[in-house]
Amino acid sequence: MTSAHVMAPPPEIMTVGALRASGHTYRPLRVELRENLLSALANGTDPWPGIHGFDTTVIPQLERALLAGHDVVLLGERGQGKTRVLRSLAGLLDEWSPIIEGSELGEHPFHPVIPASRRRASELGDDLPIAWRHRSERYTEKLATPDTSVADLIGDVDPIKVAEGRSLGDPETIHYGLIPRSHRGIVAINELPDLAERIQVSLLNVMEERDIQIRGYVLRLDLDVLVVASANPEDYTNRGRIITPLQDRFGAEIRTHYPQTIEEEIAVIRQEADLVAEVPEHLLEVLARFTRNLRESDAVDQRAGVSARFAIAGAETIAAAALHRATRQHEEVGVARPVDLETAVDVLGGKIEFETGEEGRERAILEHLLRTAVIETARAHLRGIDSRGLVDALHDGATVMTGEQVPAADVLAAMPILGESDLYDRVAERFGAQTPGERAGALELLLESLYLERRISKDSAAGETVYG
Numbered sequence: 001m002t003s004a005h006v007m008a009p010p011p012e013i014m015t016v017g018a019l020r021a022s023g024h025t026y027r028p029l030r031v032e033l034r035e036n037l038l039s040a041l042a043n044g045t046d047p048w049p050g051i052h053g054f055d056t057t058v059i060p061q062l063e064r065a066l067l068a069g070h071d072v073v074l075l076g077e078r079g080q081g082k083t084r085v086l087r088s089l090a091g092l093l094d095e096w097s098p099i100i101e102g103s104e105l106g107e108h109p110f111h112p113v114i115p116a117s118r119r120r121a122s123e124l125g126d127d128l129p130i131a132w133r134h135r136s137e138r139y140t141e142k143l144a145t146p147d148t149s150v151a152d153l154i155g156d157v158d159p160i161k162v163a164e165g166r167s168l169g170d171p172e173t174i175h176y177g178l179i180p181r182s183h184r185g186i187v188a189i190n191e192l193p194d195l196a197e198r199i200q201v202s203l204l205n206v207m208e209e210r211d212i213q214i215r216g217y218v219l220r221l222d223l224d225v226l227v228v229a230s231a232n233p234e235d236y237t238n239r240g241r242i243i244t245p246l247q248d249r250f251g252a253e254i255r256t257h258y259p260q261t262i263e264e265e266i267a268v269i270r271q272e273a274d275l276v277a278e279v280p281e282h283l284l285e286v287l288a289r290f291t292r293n294l295r296e297s298d299a300v301d302q303r304a305g306v307s308a309r310f311a312i313a314g315a316e317t318i319a320a321a322a323l324h325r326a327t328r329q330h331e332e333v334g335v336a337r338p339v340d341l342e343t344a345v346d347v348l349g350g351k352i353e354f355e356t357g358e359e360g361r362e363r364a365i366l367e368h369l370l371r372t373a374v375i376e377t378a379r380a381h382l383r384g385i386d387s388r389g390l391v392d393a394l395h396d397g398a399t400v401m402t403g404e405q406v407p408a409a410d411v412l413a414a415m416p417i418l419g420e421s422d423l424y425d426r427v428a429e430r431f432g433a434q435t436p437g438e439r440a441g442a443l444e445l446l447l448e449s450l451y452l453e454r455r456i457s458k459d460s461a462a463g464e465t466v467y468g
Contacts (some may be wrong), residue, residue, distance in 0.1 A: 010096045013169050016109045017126025019098055021288070026110040029184055029224045030069035036092045037066055048088050050271060053264035054256070058085065061254045065080065066092070069141035070251025071227040073192065073242075079307020080256040081268070082230040083141075086188040089228065092140035097138065097184065101129040104176055105183040105221075106138075113183065113222045138185035142178055144194040150202045153177045154212050174214055181205055184224050192229040193241035200246045202225070207249040218386055258295060258308065262288050268308050273315040277322035277334030280441055282377055282431050286341060287311045287318075289373035294352060299365045304353040314344040321404060322437075329407040335437025337411075338374065338444045339402050339465060345370060371452055378449030387450060389418045394456045394468050400447060403464035408440035415443060 013019050027035070040047040041063075049058055058074075060084065065072050074082040098105040102115050109130045112118045121128050142153070150156070158175035179187050189195070205211055210223045231242060233255070247253075259265040265288035266281070273279075285455065294300050318340040326334035346365050354362055393416035394400070400414045411423040424443060428434070431442040447467045451458040459466045 007134065008095060010134070011098075013098070013276050013357060014129060015126060016121070016124075016128040016130060020107060021127070026108050027137070029186075029226055030066075032094060033066050033089075033092050033226070034069065036094070037063060037265060040092070047092060048085075049091070051085060051088060052267045052271070053259040053261070053268025054081070054085070058254055061252065065254065068251060071249065072252045072254060073229045073231055073247075073250045073257055075231055075233045077232060077258075077307075078304075078306065079309045080258055080360065081308065083188075084121070085256070086190075087139065087141070087231065088230050089186050089188075089226075090135050093135035093138050093186075095135055096132045097135070098130045099111065099133050099184075101131040105180055106133055106185070108184060111222075132159045134174060138182075139188070140178060140182040140185060141188045141190065144189050144191045146430060148154060148195055148199055150199060150214075151175075151177060153199065153201050154180050154206070154440030155180060155214050157214065160309070179203075179225060179227075180212060180221065180223060181220075182225050186228060187224045189227070189229040192231045197207070197241075197243050200243045204245055204249065207246070231363070258305070259288075262292070265291060265308075265311065269311050269315050273312045273319075275315060275319040277319040277326065278338060278437065279315055279319050279322070280431065280433070280438055282381060282445060283318060283336050283338065283341070284311075284315060284442070285380075286338070286370075286373045286377045287314045287344070289376050290314070290370050293369040293372055294366075296387055297365065297369060299355055299358050299361070301353040301355050306352060310348060310351050313347055317344045317347055325405055330365055330407060331407055331409075331437070333435065333437055335408065335435065336442060337402070337408070337437070337441035338448050339404060339406075340372060343404065369375035374448055375452045376451075378445055382427065382446065382449065385423070385426055385430070387423065387446065387455075389421045389423055391450060391455050393418060397468075399466050399468040401464060401466045402440075402444055402447075405463065406447065408437040411440040 013022055037047055047063075048054075051059065060074065074085060076082050098109050100109050100112060100117050100120070103112075105114060107113050107117050109121070109128060136445075142148075155174050156179040157173050183290055202213075205213055206223060207227055212223070216379040226382075231248070259268055262285060266284045269284050269287060287397070288311055291306055291308070294306045294310070295302065300306065304348050318336040319334070320339040322334040322336040325331070345363070349362055349366055352362070352366070354365070358365065395458045398416040400411065400416070402411050418424070422441070427446050428439045429441050431445070433436070433439045433442040447456070449455045451467060459468075
């Protein structure tokens, strides 16, 4: 398989005769996926780039399902990466695949399935023109909505073709829907339970007999599609909104989950977040721990889950706060600092569903769990560092002011002089802080941890914080 990130040009073969002479062979879709997956595994190539935290759980199950040729449904709460996993399946397809030029269903030149294509193949023989379809065009995604119709997914009689003189019984009067048009490709249906039950019924023949039924007509099309879907397990198992016969058609049901380690959570944030300023790794760790604390809190409705998008949006928010400060204070580089974490709490509360009875306490719960994440991160990195010199200086009357609009240089200048102590350098070294913005952020985290340990005081008002 060629890397999905560098698109090679399509082959220059333009007729069936030339394609046959080239030695090309026809492979059904599931054989193509199976052989390409096995080739990647044998060569040590990662078939699932950008997928974090599923290496020993979801991915082995998915690989076994593909090797077995099964249709797949992924069950998991929101923000667990189900859609990303489904989209990654396209990387297992051949980069370029031949199709009959002009075919509505993108049929393979050696295996036409609709009457019009079979007729053209018979008439033109080796001169039948072909085109090439990229793997990205063979993956189709549909968000299931209550207003989705059978015509959208399967097809319907085209009144224009009937008006042109064709009879209703003529297969060529059919306007094909999304699934037939995905012939020789992958169809992904997101949030499958949201499809009305009568629409789910229309999928039964597609997934088992591989034919389609439209207004009483049964068309044997020998469809070659892989149907994959995502669903929330609450919808799937409790409310029963996927009909039992359709549930039975899926050969594999795979449960997804949230990242199981802090490192995996950080990797997801770093990969997915579009950061407009620098966000040091320790702040991503705070957000990762914050998210995990929410997932473990009794005050949060865990049936709804806490999406990975929560931490991603948090990282993007504190990066935006850093850029805002850098622009207004004429700093050369925007670097996020712990003081920016409060801006994330301000805008992310709506992403969390709290348990009944927690009304009015939402902000307090978020702030408490954020403080817990900060102190956990500080302890993980500052263990063994003696901060008594800084604590004594603050007890003797020194103060350090920071805030959303306080430049990093001002924070560094306000830090008490500790004589020959190398405390500040040791803290910066622990966090890999080199620039003024990074050093200010590291020292802010030290100050905040000392406050949370009740060793110093803190006063906050009007966007400014004073440690003393």
